[in-house]
Amino acid sequence: MVHQEQFSLVGAAGKPIYGDLSYDPQNSNMPLVIFVHGFKGFKDWGAHDLVAKYFVQNGYRYLKFNFSHSGVIADNPTDVTDMETFADNTFSKEMLDLDVVINHATNYLGVDGAHLIGHSRGGGLSILQAANNPSVKSLITWSSIADFSSLWKKEQEDDWRKTGKIGVYNARTKETMPLNVTLLNDFETNQEILNILAAAKRVNIPWLIVQGDEDVNVPFSTAEQLANANPASRLVKIAGANHVYGVTHPYRSDTLPAQLFEVCEKSLKFLAHNFK
Template identity: 25%
Template sequence: MRLLIYLFTLILSTVLGYSQNFKKEIIDIDSDIQGDLYIGDSQNKSVSIFIAGSGPTDRNGNALPIMTTNAYKLLAEGLSQNKQNIFTYDKRAVALSKKKDAPENEGVFEDNVNDLNLIINTLKKRFSSITLIGHSEGALVALLAANDPSVTKYISISGPGETIDKTLSKQIAKNAPFLQKQSDEILSELKKGNTVDNVIPMLQSLFRPSVQPYLISWIKFDPAIEIKKLNKPILIIQGDKDLQVDLEQGKLLHQANPQSTIVTLAGMNHVFKNIEKDEDNMKSYNNGTLPIHTELVPTILNFIK
């Protein structure tokens, strides 16, 4: 009996040891930006910085109470299990979303890039090379910061290949075609730099006046133009079950910079989960226990190494 207990304890400690063979440090970049530094190998002088997608999405890949995926946390753990160091952080939008008096209309897209530059400047004091991994909107943010000399590689996961007005127009045409005319009229004005006062209730969540300055600043940047400027190793990852960013977006990026590597993961959706049945796609946005796609970590590892 004692032998069985000993063997069980040995097996349990081995499993736990494997699942926790990394350290995690909490780092404050400034008063609003905080993140987790996963240390997979303290001797490794390279680090990846993960840049989250749009909205108040936190360092774990969640936007409570709307979305709970733990996608970023699971990816960071997977990479650190393989002796990689990675930093995930709460964007300033996450901190501001918790402040009742934070003015929403003061934020612009460039703020995200400035914050990422601040993070790069902080981490390059400790690491000699940096890989930027951007997801969705974060892929464009990372792209705009990738020319820093400390950044040696760039990874886009579900990143757009065209301006946000075109992306939004296509998404609305696909999911709510009855709203396309009104939304395209608004997007046309925003692209000219004009705000729009008269927004119908069904489009308020997307085009409410307080977010229009942000959209105006975002529309200015074309990912296909920006990626042409980048002369560093580039990996473009797309999932063929992505409901938000279709495969054409990755192709546009690859065409703009043919030196890039493009990989399509069969079954992966926008939040990195493997989808076998289409009806389970949206459900995965609120299931933080689902593992991420089995090929995502190996694909990134092969590129980083």
């Protein structure tokens, strides 16, 4: 039996962080996994609920949440619709949100730490947290970026500074989504703090790097970069997998696609090997 409990917290700039915790009510001592979504992502995207259920069936509590500036509102949890809030996001705001979630979850559940799973941009944030937050007990990254500035083109920066805004195309919704120049300013002001590869070298907890070899968003060489930065990490290749391991949104099936199932299996095996 899998139970899901909804919650909300106050995040960056007073905006709400909406989340849910999936667990087995008959086993209150299961270790905690926190999932960190990526750019243009959110906790109810694709097969995230199925992943949560699968982890619970295999002995874990699974927490996922929307960043306060994800642009996803309570009344419409399955799409980014609040473009003004989305545009106003920064990496520092997401780091603050992740701190809030980890601190609240570990205190509320009375655990001494959590296992982080970060996808794409969420992988980069999770690497930073793993290098700095003693409450993070292990790190799993799925299709992680190695540099936040890889999320835009260098040649966009001059126009971005001049106009105060750029647009990023969402292939799924066919929308152009706005990003304010505060994102660029935040990255440039905090480059040292937000240096993913530098943080990767300082990760001293068990770390599994998962990457598809047909990912057009984040090439396999990025995973190799991360693995080379931290030789103690373990790199697993998912053959033929794209950036989201065969999932689409909305996801209509009640079973995980084969590649994402493989990702979950490898992740659970890694956790079992290191912590059981």
